[in-house]
Amino acid sequence: xxxxxxxxxxxxxxxxxxxxxxxxxxxxxxxxxxxxxxxxxxxxxxxxxxxxxxxxxxxxxxxxxxxxxxxxxxxxxxxxxxxxxxxxxxxxxxxxxxxxxxxxxxxxxxxxxxxxxxxxxxxxxxxxxxxxxxxxxxxxxxxxxxxxxxxxxxxxxxxxxxxxxxxxxxxxxxxxxxxxxxxxxxxxxxx
Amino acid sequence: xxxxxxxxxxxxxxxxxxxxxxxxxxxxxxxxxxxxxxxxxxxxxxxxxxxxxxxxxxxxxxxxxxxxxxxxxxxxxxxxxxxxxxxxxxxxxxxxxxxxxxxxxxxxxxxxxxxxxxxxxxxxxxxxxxxxxxxxxxxxxxxxxxxxxx
Numbered sequence: 001x002x003x004x005x006x007x008x009x010x011x012x013x014x015x016x017x018x019x020x021x022x023x024x025x026x027x028x029x030x031x032x033x034x035x036x037x038x039x040x041x042x043x044x045x046x047x048x049x050x051x052x053x054x055x056x057x058x059x060x061x062x063x064x065x066x067x068x069x070x071x072x073x074x075x076x077x078x079x080x081x082x083x084x085x086x087x088x089x090x091x092x093x094x095x096x097x098x099x100x101x102x103x104x105x106x107x108x109x110x111x112x113x114x115x116x117x118x119x120x121x122x123x124x125x126x127x128x129x130x131x132x133x134x135x136x137x138x139x140x141x142x143x144x145x146x147x148x149x150x151x152x153x154x155x156x157x158x159x160x161x162x163x164x165x166x167x168x169x170x171x172x173x174x175x176x177x178x179x180x181x182x183x184x185x186x187x188x189x190x191x
Numbered sequence: 192x193x194x195x196x197x198x199x200x201x202x203x204x205x206x207x208x209x210x211x212x213x214x215x216x217x218x219x220x221x222x223x224x225x226x227x228x229x230x231x232x233x234x235x236x237x238x239x240x241x242x243x244x245x246x247x248x249x250x251x252x253x254x255x256x257x258x259x260x261x262x263x264x265x266x267x268x269x270x271x272x273x274x275x276x277x278x279x280x281x282x283x284x285x286x287x288x289x290x291x292x293x294x295x296x297x298x299x300x301x302x303x304x305x306x307x308x309x310x311x312x313x314x315x316x317x318x319x320x321x322x323x324x325x326x327x328x329x330x331x332x333x334x335x336x337x338x339x340x341x
Contacts, residue, residue: 070245070270071312090251090263091308091320108247108310110265113293115258121293127247127270132288155317 036185056082056151061095062161063106067126068093075162078106080151088112088120088146093153096124099138104150107133113143120146213267215250215281215307239273246271247310248279250286252329254303256296264290266305301330 050059063076072078080095088094088109095106110132111123121143125132134142167174239246249268256262266286269279290297297303306326311319 070272071247071310089320090253090265091247091249091310093310093318110249110288111291112261112263113259114261116260127268153318156313157315 032185032187035188036182039185054079054081054151055084056080058095058104058150061104061106061150062164064103064165065126067128068106068108069128071127072106072156073158075159075165077157077161078153079155079157081154082149082151086152087114088122088149088152094124095150095153096144096148097150098136098148099141105133105136106153213250213284213286213305215279215284242313242316243273243311244314245273245312247312248307249309250305250307252290252303252305254296254300256292256294256300258294258296262292262296264288264292266290271309297331299331303329303331305329 051057053059059080061078061080063072063074063078066074078095090109090112092109093106094109095104097104105124107124107126107129109122110125112120113122114120122145123132123134123143137144167177247268247270249265251263251265253261253263266288267284268287304326305328307323309321309323311321
């Protein structure tokens with residue numbers, strides 16, 4: 001990315017920018033838009049690719065609560081896999097969705113009962129919680145099944161997910177960020 | 192790495208409830224981190240390196256019943272932070288969580304295997320699950336206890 005007009009002429013550079021914008025002909029404008037579309041598509045492809053490779057519908061998730069402290073804190077990023085042949089075993093950290101709720105929960109498996117035919121039912125609990133998750137499950141539901149699992153936590157990065165949380169809690173910040181990014185990409189010129 | 196001692200059982204309505212008392216002697220410092228020794232010139236691998244924030248230890252009971260081919264129940268867990276004493280010597284511990292079976296598979300079950308495992312939580316990176324070496328098989332008696340001695 002090169003910025004037109006270097007060093008020292010800040011006010012002048014801004015004026016140059018808008019001047020450039022007005023002088024841009026149609027072809028350049030289309031080019032900029034296509035460039036922008038390429039970036040968005042590439043990001044989307046990478047995300048979809050990750051979904052395919054990991055087998056999980058949401059391979060990267062942000063921890064929202066403190067129920068798994070001190071291992072994971074709010075704002076940590078988790079990397080998930082959800083391979084079909086991976087059995088669910090006690091001690092594993094799973095991310096699951098309760099039927100009817102949008103928000104996935106990341107807790108640890110503490111009980112597993114598996115039948116000969118592969119049918120599994122399991123119970124989870126947050127490390128930092130006193131009781132197991134039965135209170136979080138659906139009314140009358142006592143166990144989770146494989147279909148409720150979004151993925152198993154395989155790796156993690158601390159703090160990085162805070163950006164997502166901030167964007168969620170302060171939508172104005174999200175729009176401002178998007179506007180800045182959009183403007184930057186649209187106005188960037190190959191020098 | 193570990194030793195255990197076991198006890199008895201009791202029924203609760205329709206599912207068996209087991210009571211186990213145990214001792215744990217473990218030396219985690221020299222335990223395996225990724226399930227295999229990666230240094231061949233040393234016999235041990237120090238587990239608490241710069242990238243390990245904590246270990247989540249848990250004692251799980253694994254067994255088969257008529258109802259279910261595989262059952263795993265976590266009986267006890269502990270968080271061991273970097274800096275904590277890595278040698279555990281706990282005696283006469285009661286299980287933290289109720290050892291309910293899904294059905295009545297504990298009565299007369301001769302082979303309940305207790306293993307100590309841990310989840311390595313790094314400062315950043317992969318989250319491996321490791322099983323400690325050494326496990327103990329515990330049989331449950333054929334009859335239920337009616338006295339509340341737990």
